[in-house]
Amino acid sequence: MEAMHSSQMQQAMEEMKRQMANMPAEQRKMMEEAMAASGIHVNEDSVSLANGQVNINKNGMLAKQCITQEEIDRGEVADVGDECQSTLTQIAKNRFKSTQVCTGENSSTTETEIVFHSPTHYTGKGSSSQVFNGQQYSTNITMEGKWIDSDCGDILPATYDDE
Template sequence: MKTYKTCIALLLGCAISTPALAVKIDMTPGLWEHKFTMTNPSGEMAAAMKQMQDQLANMSPEERKMMETMMASYGVGIGEDGTTVKMCITQEDIDRGDLPQQDEDCQQEILEQTKNKFKIKFTCAGDPPSSGTGEITFSSPKAYTGKSSFVTQVNGKTEEMAMTQSGKWLSADCGAIKPVSDR
């Protein structure tokens, strides 16, 4: 189960960022909410997500506040059930087109890019190692959907994983969540 938790942390990083490449997308700066789901054929990913959700639900208000404060300092806000995160994206982040990746052990390549869509392939040498492809499509400057599929090592065996995600712009004011570029 520990490897699945590591995998969830890795995927959370992927879910909340675009690659550290020159991605030029028409999006609105401000506070964004990102939702994601992950699946694998064995069903163990769903069990690990449920365990994480139960742990979040069982935190005391003080523990939850401490975790939220720490995550906000990294530019991330976590939703009640652990499947949503909030991030602050500035106009400068968008203009640079290099919104940061979360895992420095990953190599990424843009396969296709238009004004509202990009596809990437990636290889991550971390623990666990993984490789795959992903695609994000913006339906408007304030909303997107995405999907990715990848192969990773889980408990010493190769597993295929799939992730779907969506995002929506919430407001121009990011509140206590620091911008991505401030991390």
């Protein structure tokens, strides 16, 4: 699925660049300004969304998320929707297993194992199996998280349905 998404993203970026290159300069400028106002920025190698919180390029995706101390203290996990069940199991002092099972039209099962190397750094690996448009896809997941700064700047904390 990762290869499919990467290929689709690359094709979409190339098509968008081609269409924008064929626009009159004034129209292209208006389009770029409208996209920027929506938090979308396109350059030669990548697309950034949500005012830089998500960057997608040929090497993968980088997402920045603001997590408050209150969220950590409550043990909140990002909202996964009504059709999904998530569990987090501690399997060692610094090692956790996360399982997410979603039912419905685009059902999926994702399992990851996360290792906290320090209070400011973690790594994880896992796999996901998903039905998308009636077809089965499998993805390997590699992730790394690190503390960036105590000030989230313009990145807002996630919201949860029960808040």
